[in-house]
Amino acid sequence: MKQLAVFNQKGGVGKTTTALNLGAGLARKGHEVLLLDLDPQAHMTSIMEHAPRDVAASIFAFYRDGKALHELEVEWPGIGRLIPAHTELIKVDSLFGKGPNILNKLGNGLTSLREMHGERISIIDCCPFLGVLSLNAVFAADCLIVPVSSDFLSLRGAQQIDHTLRVLEPVLKRRVERRYLLTRFDKRRKMSFEIQEKMRELFGDDVCETVISENVSVAEAPAVHKDVFAHAADSRGAKDYASLIEELTASGFFR
């Protein structure tokens, strides 16, 4: 089971959008998918129609009560399964921030899931804050997907992540595999290409060839409780996410 964390401490770069659309696109190619919402603002959860609202049905119950992750999975028709978030997650940093081994909690929880779902791909949506929750995701992940929106402040965020991951390497005892994904790419702006150029200079082959275009269908989909494929299969946004999946699959990323 491949475990991916969609991570970037910069806000609004397309983490939730990418976690959801990557999951939905993989499901359409026949993969078994589990989405985990690790954001106290529960945006990904809110996109699903009739997502559980109860704190006992959210991943907070895993943190606070030690509830098993597999008991928290709910069906997301057309996509796979979701483990929902809840606003109570905001308390995780202060409740558990200082605990020993808290950083491996999610990873350990996912390990038991692995035995039950060998071929499943898990995708974790992170919040824009480098606290216990996001660190849990990084520690649990085989690989990070780092969406970088095609603007200057977001580029700066990408550089901070690279630095953060290097600081974590001695603790993780491995180099975290990562792919940077340019999002909200507007071909009419010189800036988009400048950001792409700079990203390639900095991170070389870790930067996906595929870029996700700025496309209104991508932004509209959440309003109708859909992923971009369900909302507008022929849109530029859907095609770009499909190309991303092709690119990652071809490079053996999901094996």
Next chain:
Amino acid sequence: MKQLAVFNQKGGVGKTTTALNLGAGLARKGHEVLLLDLDPQAHMTSIMEHAPRDVAASIFAFYRDGKALHELEVEWPGIGRLIPAHTELIKVDSLFGKGPNILNKLGNGLTSLREMHGERISIIDCCPFLGVLSLNAVFAADCLIVPVSSDFLSLRGAQQIDHTLRVLEPVLKRRVERRYLLTRFDKRRKMSFEIQEKMRELFGDDVCETVISENVSVAEAPAVHKDVFAHAADSRGAKDYASLIEELTASGFFR
């Protein structure tokens, strides 16, 4: 001295962009301006050329060592003054999260500044996380500016804030004055107008008439260490921020 907090726990909605451009625009109208960067990612600080990098010169020194705020002010030519952020601010939640009266720390610090700079307008840039730092900003503010980017997930964030502020009212012992500002508004998208409609339905006169257009000059300015007026005074973005200042001034907002 008017104290404004630019706050929205949703990421990438234009907080930093608005804090900086509001400050720069007010400076151009002759106001004395103080910008405070309360984001551990220090994006606003990074826009200023030659901003201090030392942790002892940042607002973290106020939190950790009780350093006086006025000692941390640096000149930002053409704008006013800045109190810089630093990545060490990420520790404030775990270091002080449980302390008594931590929520009023920034407000108390700004009270002494008030005596020295009666007419100055302070603008606090917040990070996309509702922790000790952002709560400090909310508690210190006379009024919140809540940027809301013109898309569905951001609308949802605005609704969460309204709820959060209501929960805080008994503690604050007042209703926090607030203005919602639609940002990244793309006139070609039906969605932009739908979001605006919904915002007016929900928040009535608290929604600014002025909207900030999606405009590449706004996004380019940080790359050249400038605010939008210095980078592209005739751009749509500069005109919109100028209109915003006119609107707020006319309604007595800065008195």
